Amino acid sequence: MRTWEKLYGIDVLLESFRIAHESEHGLRLLMLGTGSLRKTVEGFIVNHGLRDVVHCPGQVPHSELVHYFQAADIYMSCAYSDGTSISMLEALGVGVPVVATDIPSNREWIETGVNGWLGKVGDPENFASALLGASRISDVERAAMRQRNRALAEEKADWDRNIGKLMAAYTRLVQPGSVRSDAG
Numbered sequence: 001m002r003t004w005e006k007l008y009g010i011d012v013l014l015e016s017f018r019i020a021h022e023s024e025h026g027l028r029l030l031m032l033g034t035g036s037l038r039k040t041v042e043g044f045i046v047n048h049g050l051r052d053v054v055h056c057p058g059q060v061p062h063s064e065l066v067h068y069f070q071a072a073d074i075y076m077s078c079a080y081s082d083g084t085s086i087s088m089l090e091a092l093g094v095g096v097p098v099v100a101t102d103i104p105s106n107r108e109w110i111e112t113g114v115n116g117w118l119g120k121v122g123d124p125e126n127f128a129s130a131l132l133g134a135s136r137i138s139d140v141e142r143a144a145m146r147q148r149n150r151a152l153a154e155e156k157a158d159w160d161r162n163i164g165k166l167m168a169a170y171t172r173l174v175q176p177g178s179v180r181s182d183a184g
Helices: 010-023 038-047 062-071 086-094 124-135 139-156 159-174
Strands: 029-032 054-058 075-077 098-101 116-119
Touching (some): 010 038, 029 062, 038 054, 075 086, 086 098, 086 139, 098 124
Parallel strands (some): 029 054, 075 098, 098 116
């Protein structure tokens, strides 16, 4: 789901999938989108014999994303740095368990073993381990994670439900005398 750029850890994602696939041949990877690393991604897939297990349909309309999320067993993001990822929130909203980088913005949403897994920044071996763990949970555990993720997204990521809280916080910050400016 992420743009194929260095910042989003596409190299880590591909290498971690390759490692995990060596242990679990049933794994499949769906990479939506494209980016400046397209040729690198395509070369990696060919050079590592992954053409039959990695599918890259390119850009898809936003209206079709829900179908891809619903078909997924796991959402994975290996970004080196990120704010709160909209695509991760969309995955949570559909209930998909998440494997994401262990960075502050993701720790707010993901608790390892509860609704997903966190992987070490830039560490393909660690992400491969997380991916394998995610792929091996029982159907009962996966269903419970899906319910937790859906509930989490409804509670914390619903714009209509949370806009009032956001506006109240903003108002507190911009009230006269609450923000000091040294700009001259």
